[in-house]
Amino acid sequence: MKTTRLGLLSALLIGSFSCTQVFEEDENSIPAHEPKANMEMQVTTHDGAPFTTDESSNKRYYDSPGGPVMMQAFYWDVPAGGTWWNTVKGKLNNWSNQGIGSIWLPPASKAQNGPFSMGYDPMDYFDFGDYNQNGSTETRFGSGAELRSLIGEAHNQNMQVYADIVINHNSGGQLEANPYTGTDTWTKFQPASGKFNRTYNDFHPNLDANNDEGIFGGYPDLSHVKGYVQDWLWKSNESVGKYYKNNVGFDGWRFDYVKGFGGWVVKDWVNHVGGFAVGEMWDGNANTLKWWVDNTDRKASAFDFAAYYAMDRAFDGNNLNELNSDMLWKKDSYRAVTFVANHDTDEIWRKNLAYAYILTHEGYPCVFYKDYEDWLDRGMMDNLLWIHKSYATGNTSILHVDNDEYIMRRNGYNGNPGLVLYINNSDNWQERWIPTNWSSQQIKDYTGHSNWEPWTQGGTWVKIQCPPRSYSIWSTK
Template sequence: MKKQFYKLSQAFLFLVLLTFSQCKKTDVKATAPAVDIKIKNTSSFAAPGPGGGVLMQAFYWNTPAGSWWTTVNGKIAAWDAAGISAIWLPPATKGQSGGSSMGYDPFDYFDFGTYNQMGSVTTRFGNLTDLNTLISNAHSHNIQVYADMVLNHSSGGALEANPYTGTNTYTKFIPLSGKFPRTYSDFHPNNIHASDEGAFGGFPDLCHAQANVSNWVYNATYSMSRYYKNTMHYDGWRFDYVLGYGAWVVQNYVNSVGGFAVGEDWDGNAANLQNWVNATGGTSSAFDFACFYAMHSAFDSNDLTHLNDDMLLKRNAAKAVTFVSNHDTDIIGNKYSAYAYIMTHEGYPCVFYNDYETWLTKSRMNNLIWIHRTLAGGTTTNLYSASDQYIDRRNGYGAAPGVIVYFNGTDYWQQQWVTSNWANKQIKEYTGVSSWIQTVAADGRVLIQAPPHAYSIWSVTGY
């Protein structure tokens, strides 16, 4: 939704030259090796690999105006090589703010930078040709493209007398595209009901129970859903502010054209997230805000047991889109550990553009993406949980051998004996923080280590 205040998170310094202790109960210390981060990624993982795909949020708040589609288009080849399998674009049509709009104040849902209205021909991000070029290029690299759908409200209408309010309201929409004209009866209150699940920011609140609205959104052959799918060639949908209207709207939209879907249900309660997913008939995933807040508590409040908190990914991993930050919220300080968590755990991880392109070390992010795409498959088993140490095992699935991820919240190196699924095999650490090559015992037991206030990720050798 609308941009909240951004806090530029300081990139977390990865310390690899400190000492480690055998565990909290001993005084045994040794020197950990200084090893460069190892990066492994190839363009062969453009399609979802053994560990699944990775989504890129391909924008941030207040992107430079005029040529954003061209900027993103120039990133596609490199993102493909890094293992990005889909991109989420901002709302692409003309908003009330015209060429300065971030798209969350929609006026003409069919003007992708073609018509001279709201003070400009182009949108903030470019014109229709630029967008078509971007989508085509993404598809040529086997990268899917998700549209940001703002269906709760409209903005920029002209004043008209409104019999349901007894006042004049900004509810008369006559877009130059000629598509989806709206009047007061298409908003709340109207002859059907006074309100729905929620309104936002004083904008005219669309009533999806009205035939004119439902026809233009998903029902009719000329609907948005069909136009975006069949003419614009979007592959999926990110639904903005789904707390503002019924989940049945998302269900009907997705049922009309298919494609991947994820809803912005801004709720840190995992049960509520699951209930919303269920209410869509299982047609949509949800951003896992429960995981987001749990990671913030775990990594920024020095209590890793919060990684045991309830999350959508633990209830229904197939419907959980995990993330570390986005254009609306950026509160996690230890972002590297948070990305290590979502890249080694179940769910569909989403990378934020600024984290990847500006704020964090790209090679380190690529390493985590490669680990997710190649190694991190299967169910999850917790092996160790304390406020200062946390270890999970991904059990492997198909071609993905699984991983063991070790988070260390102390000021010194730690090590632990854990039980793996790799009896009698050699394992190594895949981020480069440790040079250990360990042989797993016949009973699966193996000793691993992790650096201070960071993580290590282990799997069988040979990848």
């Protein structure tokens, strides 16, 4: 879904669950020989196994200890002219080397605005740049052959490819007399591919239903209760979902505007087609996000908008206590896709802190193309990606939170030591004693922001530091 962008970033920018029980001690309160009892709050969202997008997924795509990272491989208004698929293809080798395990592509099929469309006004689900209709043969992004070549190269690079699927609304139909509205409606679709022809019977209102959960932008609203629509979208062997997966090569789905239809639609889609699925449930309430995930029978993940808005309040609002807010990853880390920005919304300015947060915490992190390729320091991003794939393992213990400081520990898994993240949103260097899982071991800050390399005490306590408006990330040396 595309809405008005809520913020821009310059190139200079380098309810029921709350982790509120944290340490408040300082250096002087911890005798070297007698550490306090471990009182941190643990987030026990799963069994501590390295996160994967699906517990039964092919591990070919998830071969690093920290698990995969997704790249949103587009932004709003990417260059027109049919060059985008080749542009993305040229990035894949570097992305894969840095630890990107999957890419999310924009809606790939022909839309009403043809060569100018970003794809969110779908017209012919089976035209990937192969038919001369709506003003062009190619889509804005390129040809069908170029799309297939991109997906093939992604698989060669050990990456999955997710299709952006818009199934709530259609655009680009012809006028027809509609007996259910008593008016003429733009609901007659006769796409050049010859597949999934539609009439007023396939939209709301119809004989079976006046509406479903939501209508977007006044576009004709597909009626998912209709067997004909279900067959063409996901059930039949010729369906959109099966064609995308079996013919084109997509591995999963990003469902647009899932507020517009029931979670059962995504559940049924995945049951018939398979593949990873994530929904754009645009809601900042973690309980609502969990409710939607549960309504898909946990067949789908959701973008963690609760974490997104909490990070904005914490980092830009100068109050790290907001990181105690409820988030989807705290409720169901296997079904949370965390992010800092996307093609629709870009509110967070202190993105260095936000990426340090999502690339060290549980969940499935998604990196925004513009942030990685254009706006942020590439060395910083590659360092965080390396830390994620090397040490972001195990469940989470939040060690300390106050207005300016946030410290958490990933507890490690299967021999991997895990890590400690220290975020400092103040204007001065900060230091703090913390409990670790490492007894009598030397540790270091793998970001290079601190040159300390202290040894943990026999009782696992150690003092770490963090520069102002920045972060440090610690693990065993």
